[in-house]
Amino acid sequence: MTDLSRNGSAGVSAADPAPIAPFSRAWLTARWVPLVLFAALALLPFVADWAGEGFYITLFTRIMILAIAAVSLDLILGYGAMVSFGHAAYLGIGAYVIGILDYHAVGNAWIGWPLGIAVSAVAALLIGAVSLKTRGVYFIMITLAFAQMLYFAATSLSRYGGDDGLTIWGRNTVPGLDGWLDLEDRTTYYYVVFVCLLLVYLLCRALVTSRFGRVIRGAKENEQRMRAVGFNPYVYRLVAFTLSGAMAGLAGVLLANHAEFVSPAYMAWTRSGELIVMVVLGGMGTLHGAIIGAISFLMLEEILSGLWQHWKVIFGPLLILLVLFARGGIVGWLEKRRHG
Amino acid sequence: MAEPLLEVSRLRKAFGAVIATDDLSLTVEPGEIHAVIGPNGAGKTTLISQLTGDVTPDSGSVRFDGRDITRLPTHRRAQRGLARSFQITSILPGFTVLENAAVAAQAHAGHSFRFFGDAGRDRQVNAVAYQALETVGLADRAPVPARTLSHGEKRQLELAIALATKPKLLLLDEPMAGVGKEETAIMVAMLRRLRADYTILLVEHDMDAVFALADRITVLVYGRAIATGTPDRIRTDPEVRAAYLGEEEIG
Numbered sequence: 001m002t003d004l005s006r007n008g009s010a011g012v013s014a015a016d017p018a019p020i021a022p023f024s025r026a027w028l029t030a031r032w033v034p035l036v037l038f039a040a041l042a043l044l045p046f047v048a049d050w051a052g053e054g055f056y057i058t059l060f061t062r063i064m065i066l067a068i069a070a071v072s073l074d075l076i077l078g079y080g081a082m083v084s085f086g087h088a089a090y091l092g093i094g095a096y097v098i099g100i101l102d103y104h105a106v107g108n109a110w111i112g113w114p115l116g117i118a119v120s121a122v123a124a125l126l127i128g129a130v131s132l133k134t135r136g137v138y139f140i141m142i143t144l145a146f147a148q149m150l151y152f153a154a155t156s157l158s159r160y161g162g163d164d165g166l167t168i169w170g171r172n173t174v175p176g177l178d179g180w181l182d183l184e185d186r187t188t189y190y191y192v193v194f195v196c197l198l199l200v201y202l203l204c205r206a207l208v209t210s211r212f213g214r215v216i217r218g219a220k221e222n223e224q225r226m227r228a229v230g231f232n233p234y235v236y237r238l239v240a241f242t243l244s245g246a247m248a249g250l251a252g253v254l255l256a257n258h259a260e261f262v263s264p265a266y267m268a269w270t271r272s273g274e275l276i277v278m279v280v281l282g283g284m285g286t287l288h289g290a291i292i293g294a295i296s297f298l299m300l301e302e303i304l305s306g307l308w309q310h311w312k313v314i315f316g317p318l319l320i321l322l323v324l325f326a327r328g329g330i331v332g333w334l335e336k337r338r339h340g
Numbered sequence: 341m342a343e344p345l346l347e348v349s350r351l352r353k354a355f356g357a358v359i360a361t362d363d364l365s366l367t368v369e370p371g372e373i374h375a376v377i378g379p380n381g382a383g384k385t386t387l388i389s390q391l392t393g394d395v396t397p398d399s400g401s402v403r404f405d406g407r408d409i410t411r412l413p414t415h416r417r418a419q420r421g422l423a424r425s426f427q428i429t430s431i432l433p434g435f436t437v438l439e440n441a442a443v444a445a446q447a448h449a450g451h452s453f454r455f456f457g458d459a460g461r462d463r464q465v466n467a468v469a470y471q472a473l474e475t476v477g478l479a480d481r482a483p484v485p486a487r488t489l490s491h492g493e494k495r496q497l498e499l500a501i502a503l504a505t506k507p508k509l510l511l512l513d514e515p516m517a518g519v520g521k522e523e524t525a526i527m528v529a530m531l532r533r534l535r536a537d538y539t540i541l542l543v544e545h546d547m548d549a550v551f552a553l554a555d556r557i558t559v560l561v562y563g564r565a566i567a568t569g570t571p572d573r574i575r576t577d578p579e580v581r582a583a584y585l586g587e588e589e590i591g
Binding site: 206209214222224225227228230236 | 392413418419423424433444447453454457459460462501504
């Protein structure tokens with residue numbers, strides 16, 4: 001109702017889901033949340049240094065890495081209703097590629113990063129090809145099953161640490177750019193991750209606006225109708241799923257470099273669940289909501305775990321309440337407040 | 341004489357002991373409006389489903405535009421130019437009215453593996469979509485979300501989506517279903533305008549509409565085509581009268 005009174009004359013309402021192209025004027029007015037968000041993230045290291053709280057640079061590097069994975073999940077979950085309950089698998093694969101290469105003394109980012117992304121993409125292509133034959137709960141279960149398979153495969157890699165994981169002896173090097181791109185430097189690495197997040201965000205934003213994205217969104221709205229006009233939703237979903245897996249793989253590559261450690265825990269089903277919670281908490285189908293969700297989730301975890309040993313007792317119910325009472329997630333709530 | 345656009349030959353489909361389509365043959369000639377009528381349970385829906393590819397026949401064949409499409413999946417038939425409207429409105433409720441038509445136009449304007457560029461600004465696609473909306477009289481509703489349309493408007497949109505695919509054959513499954521007298525009249529007038537440009541297979545309950553529009557009518561009873569002919573011939577056909585006895589007055 002408020003939608004109509006607010007925007008009725010313009011013929012555009014908040015219910016209108018047609019994504020807006022990046023950098024258009026409408027985008028600037030409608031997309032104030034992501035603009036503020038990225039500006040804040042860009043300035044964070046300065047503030048942290050000034051306040052003498054360098055720890056936040058490290059924390060937010062990790063947050064942005066998981067935000068990349070959350071954005072990639074939102075692409076298929078929020079826009080395509082594909083509830084992948086095994087998205088941590090691609091994160092883990094990306095990380096293991098870096099870990100295993102490092103074990104064999106290959107620390108070159110030009111080799112490791114594209115390879116990490118490519119292997120994750122292939123895994124997503126194969127898993128998606130099977131999983132996307134199913135819908136609904138079956139899809140959730142089968143993506144979970146595949147992720148668990150990979151999890152146990154990782155624990156059995158005794159050569160590469162098995163259960164205990166694998167320590168990486170230093171972050172990747174970037175030959176050719178050695179002079180000014182030292183990934184061991186905290187602030188440099190922060191901005192590398194920041195640029196990755198920005199690129200992933202802009203890529204996803206372009207995707208959902210494009211012809212391709214329109215087919216994905218249409219198939220979520222009404223699959224039968226999309227078939228009847230001449231689309232085979234399966235193929236489009238598979239491509240989206242693969243792209244999403246590749247982006248999650250990039251997050252894994254970054255995470256391995258960040259932690260200088262990889263372990264099967266990266267692929268655990270709980271991590272997949274956390275990614276879904278981040279997306280839902282921030283606001284599905286908005287992309288920047290996934291970033292806000294990742295920040296909120298991990299900051300809450302950080303704060304609560306410092307307060308009380310049994311913090312999960314509060315954290316769990318709190319998440320449930322947030323999801324129940326803030327429909328549309330934090331982004332939905334923000335937009336309602338602004339217009340309300 | 342030219343080859344029929346659609347040729348259904350000896351189609352048969354049984355669900356267990358129930359024979360829904362029994363040795364059914366019919367043709368749709370280019371440019372005609374061919375109506376299929378029949379009492380409830382005559383197998384009209386099953387016939388439509390076999391034409392669209394949702395149901396595979398046990399035997400028999402469907403030829404469309406010179407090719408056998410009996411085993412083709414739904415989306416491939418649509419790509420060949422077979423467009424349908426649904427008996428129960430099937431639109432994209434969260435999309436705008438324009439985008440509903442535009443996505444249909446997009447399906448027939450090059451491939452959709454385009455990952456960059458704003459689809460909403462595709463002039464070629466939008467032009468086709470607007471034209472389809474204008475044809476059905478929905479152009480002024482283009483920017484509103486489709487879910488906010490009235491039932492009658494949704495029926496119009498249903499038709500616009502089919503038109504936006506620039507089809508060779510329009511398969512209309514009870515387009516008047518659930519709409520009032522006034523809106524039915526509008527729809528009949530619209531279909532009359534469309535006959536100049538489209539070939540239409542019309543499955544419809546509303547007898548007045550069928551007899552006002554159709555060039556030829558096929559009467560379906562228990563999955564069999566008991567008669568095919570002009571409205572005048574069907575009106576006086578004794579077998580048809582017998583089948584409809586006690587159902588409703590014909591014509």
